[in-house]
Amino acid sequence: MLITCIYIYYESAEGFWASERSGGRWMMNLTSQIASSPDLGEVVALRNGATVQLRPIRPDDAPALIELCGRLSPQTLYQRFFTVRRLRPEEAAALSRVDGHERMAIVAERDTGQRSELVGVARYALAGEDHTPDVGLVVEDTWQGLGLGSILLTEIMRRGEEQGFSTFHAEILADNARMRRLLARSADILEGSMDHGVITVVFRRQLTPGA
Numbered sequence: 001m002l003i004t005c006i007y008i009y010y011e012s013a014e015g016f017w018a019s020e021r022s023g024g025r026w027m028m029n030l031t032s033q034i035a036s037s038p039d040l041g042e043v044v045a046l047r048n049g050a051t052v053q054l055r056p057i058r059p060d061d062a063p064a065l066i067e068l069c070g071r072l073s074p075q076t077l078y079q080r081f082f083t084v085r086r087l088r089p090e091e092a093a094a095l096s097r098v099d100g101h102e103r104m105a106i107v108a109e110r111d112t113g114q115r116s117e118l119v120g121v122a123r124y125a126l127a128g129e130d131h132t133p134d135v136g137l138v139v140e141d142t143w144q145g146l147g148l149g150s151i152l153l154t155e156i157m158r159r160g161e162e163q164g165f166s167t168f169h170a171e172i173l174a175d176n177a178r179m180r181r182l183l184a185r186s187a188d189i190l191e192g193s194m195d196h197g198v199i200t201v202v203f204r205r206q207l208t209p210g211a
Contacts, residue, residue, distance in 0.1 A: 041053050041054050041055030041056070042054040042055070042155075044108070044148070044151055046143075046146040046147050046148055047145075047146045047147045048146055050110070050146070051110075052108040052109060052110045052119060052120075052143075052148065053108070053109045053110070053111075054106055054107070054108055054109075054151070054152070054155055055106070055107060055109065056098070056100070056104070056105065056106060056107075057095075057096055057098060057105035057106070057107050057121070057123075058096065059093070059096050059097050060096075061096045061107060061118065062089070062092040062093045062095075062096040063092070064107075064116075064117060064118045065087060065092040065095060065096060065118065065121070066086070066087050066089065066092045067117060067118070068117070068118045068119070068121070068138075068140060069086055069087040069092075070086060070087075071140055071141075072138070072140065072141060073141045076138065076139075076140075076141055076144075079173070079175075079176045079179070080136070080137075080138040095123070098123070100163075101163050102125065102126045102133075103123070103124070103125045103126070104123060104124055104125075104156065104159050104160065104163070105121060105122065105123035105124075105156075106121070106122050106123070106152060106155050106156050106159065107120070107121050108120035108121070108139075108143075108148055108151075108152060119139065119140045119143045119148070120137075120138065120139040120140060120143060120148050120149070120152050121136075121137070121138055121152070122135070122136070122137045122152035122153060122155065122156035123135070123136045123137075123156065124136070124156055124157075124159075124160050124165070124168060130169070132165070132167050132168060132169045132202065133160055133165050133168050133169065134168075134169050134170065135153070135156060135157075135168045135169065135170050137149060137152055137153055137156070137179075137182075139152070144178065145178075149178070149179075149182050150182060150185070150186045153182060153183075153186050153187065154186055154205060154206075157187070157204070157205035158205060161205065166204055167190060167202055167203065167204050168187075168202070168203055168204065169200070169201070169202055169203075170183070170200075170201050170203070171198055171199070171200050171201075172198070172199045172201060173197065173198060173199075174197060174199065183201065183203060186206060187203040187204060187205060187206055188203060188204050188205070188206050188207075189201060189202075189203050190202045190203055190204060
């Protein structure tokens with residue numbers, strides 16, 4: 001399950017995604033904004049000049065996941081987890097453990113000067129007999145609108161491709177305009193269907209971002 005829940009105001013999924021593709025071309029500069037840093041993952045420059053580090057999640061990130069969840073607004077919390085309750089320790093522990101193939105997660109970490117904290121997470125996971133990974137993404141409210149969501153989404157798809165997955169899946173609710181635009185601009189939408197206000201999307205990484 002994933003990215004959001006939304007009410008749709010378009011007649012068809014095809015028309016919905018076509019309308020969302022218009023807009024900025026910031027993703028064309030994605031490659032130039034990511035610099036490899038040995039042993040530390042990737043250092044990413046955001047639109048406001050701030051930098052964060054991208055790296056695979058670790059089991060010891062569970063407390064930081066709980067802290068991140070605690071800083072999310074009720075709206076962001078609901079759009080990501082479909083509930084406004086906070087993350088439980090056992091849930092954080094499960095989310096922080098991945099196998100690198102069927103389950104993978106990338107975190108965005110910033111150094112506050114005294115300690116590090118997570119400001120965003122993207123993940124994919126296989127569910128049941130479905131061989132198309134389900135993608136999940138959340139960015140802390142104060143870090144939204146800076147391009148971090150696009151970077152995280154592109155990176156988790158790239159990691160999935162390295163494991164042999166070419167397409168991904170998400171379920172989205174229409175009141176999350178930011179996530180709609182993110183998917184429309186950062187991924188190639190292959191399939192889209194609607195049922196009771198929920199869009200089910202199959203997509204892949206754009207080979208030419210912003211095109």
